[in-house]
Amino acid sequence: MAGDSASARQGFPGGGRDAIGGVPRLRGGRREPTLRRVSRAKEAAGRAAAEHVRDGWTVGLGTGSTVHFALERLAERIRHERLAVRGVPTSLATEREARELGIPLVSLDDVASVDLTIDGADEIDERFDMIKGGGAALLREKVVAFLSRRELIVVDRAKCVERLGRAFPLPVEVVPFARAVVARRIAALGAECALRVRGGQPVVTDNGNHVLDCRFRDGIADARAMERTLDEIPGLVESGLFIGLAHALLVGDESGAVHLRERPPR
Numbered sequence: 304m305a306g307d308s309a310s311a312r313q314g315f316p317g318g319g320r321d322a323i324g325g326v327p328r329l330r331g332g333r334r335e336p337t338l339r340r341v342s343r344a345k346e347a348a349g350r351a352a353a354e355h356v357r358d359g360w361t362v363g364l365g366t367g368s369t370v371h372f373a374l375e376r377l378a379e380r381i382r383h384e385r386l387a388v389r390g391v392p393t394s395l396a397t398e399r400e401a402r403e404l405g406i407p408l409v410s411l412d413d414v415a416s417v418d419l420t421i422d423g424a425d426e427i428d429e430r431f432d433m434i435k436g437g438g439a440a441l442l443r444e445k446v447v448a449f450l451s452r453r454e455l456i457v458v459d460r461a462k463c464v465e466r467l468g469r470a471f472p473l474p475v476e477v478v479p480f481a482r483a484v485v486a487r488r489i490a491a492l493g494a495e496c497a498l499r500v501r502g503g504q505p506v507v508t509d510n511g512n513h514v515l516d517c518r519f520r521d522g523i524a525d526a527r528a529m530e531r532t533l534d535e536i537p538g539l540v541e542s543g544l545f546i547g548l549a550h551a552l553l554v555g556d557e558s559g560a561v562h563l564r565e566r567p568p569r
């Protein structure tokens with residue numbers, strides 16, 4: 304993987320690049336396609352996360368392709384071990400998938416707190432601050448994270464970065480009415496904002512809002528201060544900066560190994 308943009312971002316878990324192992328080679332010396340390697344890393348992290356669930360727990364179900372593997376493994380455990388868990392989905396997509404897999408669900412209205420949430424991230428730094436929202440589920444993800452006793456983040460190693468926002472643009476959820484106002488205000492903070500579109504139409508979140516992807520040229524130097532600044536902009540519903548919400552991190556690597564880290568003391 305050396306030399307591609309993902310590995311340039313690979314960072315801290317396990318104490319250095321070598322800890323992750325070499326790039327697996329196929330027979331004949333060919334390199335395995337990046338997507339397949341990343342998918343294996345995501346699968347390893349996602350499945351490992353589901354092992355952290357205990358009987359009787361209320362479990363926050365995050366959103367994304369890494370969480371997908373956690374949902375599959377959790378469904379297996381519910382079937383085989385007769386685990387009595389209740390899931391709180393963070394998006395309509397996750398709700399649909401959990402139903403299909405037979406994971407019992409509960410509404411957020413009916414829970415006072417969540418024992419464990421398993422969620423992905425687009426970037427995570429050494430303090431365990433994160434950028435989320437690549438799947439446009441940031442608002443519900445943040446609400447559920449806020450209610451969670453423990454937020455367990457599952458990523459492949461390319462998501463571990465020194466500074467947030469250098470490679471991945473920061474998503475912010477905005478009320479459609481205020482979209483231009485919010486974009487101008489964020490531009491004044493030094494970012495280029497692009498409305499997220501799919502098929503030529505603005506992406507509409509589960510909450511009926513739009514998403515601006517905000518690219519900061521040198522990344523976000525002070526994520527905590529930036530989150531506070533963004534919070535003050537009317538019409539900006541929520542930013543994808545998740546500060547102090549993650550407690551633990553599972554990083555999957557392409558060999559299928561998984562590294563668990565607890566959040567360092569702040």
Ligand code: 5RP
Nearest residue numbers: 367368369423436437438440
């Ligand atoms: C959705 C998210 C996802 O957790 C994040 O985009 C990571 O997704 P993936 O596991 O597919 O890489 O924040 O809003």
